Amino acid sequence: MNDTATTRRIKTDKRRASALAVVLVVQALASVFFIADVGRDLRWGGLNPHSVLEAVVALALVLGTTFGALQMRQILNRIKQAETAMSIASGALFDLIEARFQEWELTPAEAEVALFTLKGLDIADIAQARGAAQGTVRAQMTKVYAKANVSGRGQLTSLFIEDLLATSDGGGSREVP
Amino acid sequence: MAEQGHRQGERAWDPLVRLTHWTIALAIVLNGFLVDGDALTHIWIGYTAAGLLALRLLWGLIGPENARFSSFPISLSAASRHIAGLTRGEHKEHRSHNPLGALMVYALWAMLLLVSVTGVMLESEPFPEHEGEYSQHDEDDDEDQGAEIIEELHEVSANLLLLLAALHVGGVVLESRLSGRNLVRPMIFGDKS
Structure with a gap:
């Protein structure tokens, strides 16, 4: 890591x-x-x-x-x-991810694939990690993107970053120049 | 998720607590069992143990929270509650020593202090040039009576210290078994990272 x-x-x-x-x-x-x-x-x-x-x-x-x-x-x-x-x-991010996954009603398999995707693994890696065919993983990812209403991995990731930036407003220790 | 922040409640000993713990343990084993009481090495090991104890006591005043005396006060009622909890199978997490362990810690320190003080008193010359120079007690010396009492005290307290140390090891093993938590591990490796 x-x-x-x-x-x-x-x-x-x-x-x-x-x-x-x-x-x-x-x-x-x-x-x-x-x-x-x-x-x-x-x-x-x-x-x-x-x-x-x-x-x-x-x-x-x-x-x-x-x-x-x-x-x-x-x-x-x-x-x-x-x-x-x-x-x-990391706890806050994890909570946020879990909440979103529930909101989108992802199946356990889709949630896992989505989590791997967020962690930066590509389809081949995920297929290997889950012991599934690449086609299956690709189909699951398509489902995830559809449920989350995003076009792809980049947008999916930025959803969470956006949320984090929004929630850290005021509460976080941002340095003001 | 591979890692989650569950380390908060876990006990973690800092490097100084660990270092002083094991070096004092080593000194006690060496002087108690292996090194002859008349040997010069015995004195040196004794002074070393006293120095380590002094450092640990200083750390008890100014160290991080769980190393400080205030985190493990002497409390007989808390200790008896702890025993009652153990017999009922309840396991409470303690950031520092548990109440029963705290009593043992203070008992060990007090005994080690007594052993050290009587040891220093026995040895009027801290750094004898030659072995045996310090042990020339004349039988008919005026001070001999006092020296003998101190020597007796030194031996008795040293034996008590060994007994306490054995109880301490037994207590750690028992508590680890009952609570299902390895109490030795954090004393060796600190926290789990």
């Missing part, structure tokens, strides 16, 4: 989050060992420039870990938002 820009971005973000998790673990371990070392130095050597500097390093590590964790949460939230938006969008 082809990746859209959004799914690509989600994948990149997921890789980034995994890498960041590993970095955070390393940072956390480094923090613990540094804090332990500072503790030892303070106990045996008391307060001196060396132990103070080490304490500052330990503090910087802890802060770095904390900010890294905050950044990771942002990435995870971004992934979640993108996934939610995508599932809402």
Whole structure:
């Protein structure tokens, strides 16, 4: 299946989050060992420039870990938002398609052929997927176009795009220049 | 349609939760069963586990929603309702730990914290240069009494930790069986993508 820009971005973000998790673990371990070392130095050597500097390093590590964790949460939230938006969008399209198919009173076989058509499969592909003769598929598609009152695949597809654009008016997050 | 957005209600653990979970599990198995308690490696693994725990606790404060403490509060009443539901065959979806699992999580963390603290206290020198340097307890030392109590505490809490871990594994298996959902999978692979 082809990746859209959004799914690509989600994948990149997921890789980034995994890498960041590993970095955070390393940072956390480094923090613990540094804090332990500072503790030892303070106990045996008391307060001196060396132990103070080490304490500052330990503090910087802890802060770095904390900010890294905050950044990771942002990435995870971004992934979640993108996934939610995508599932809402695909869910909305699916609902729309189902509603139209019912309205046109397509038979289950015709509905399946119509769905494959919308997904961009050609007659040979659909025939193969359904294990039917190409002639049968062609006849079913003709029926679908007739019931939907369109001239062909292009018009059928644009019906749904039109509907989506109409329904996303106001509700969607369109950017206004 | 091949894919539908049914992932909303499903539990998904983020990479940090998964990483800390399995590395802590590994550390507990190593230090509990495989590495000798007197070995220097034991100390290093112990500090590593403490660091991982600290990171997970930080994540419980500032992490994403289902990793946060607020998503799985300690609630005995919720836990008993959960058990009652299980016996009736009801299965409720939980985005984070289920109420019973939450109790186990806090018990495991508390025990690991106790093991870590007593371990650090036993070891006044975090980074001994040579193995055995730290274990030279003189029998007639004044501090020996205290050290012995701490050592005892360390061993008892470590054994309790192993017991809790075993119960935790048993609980996960049982819950997975009863609910028909594989609880281990999301802890390994995150979500189902």
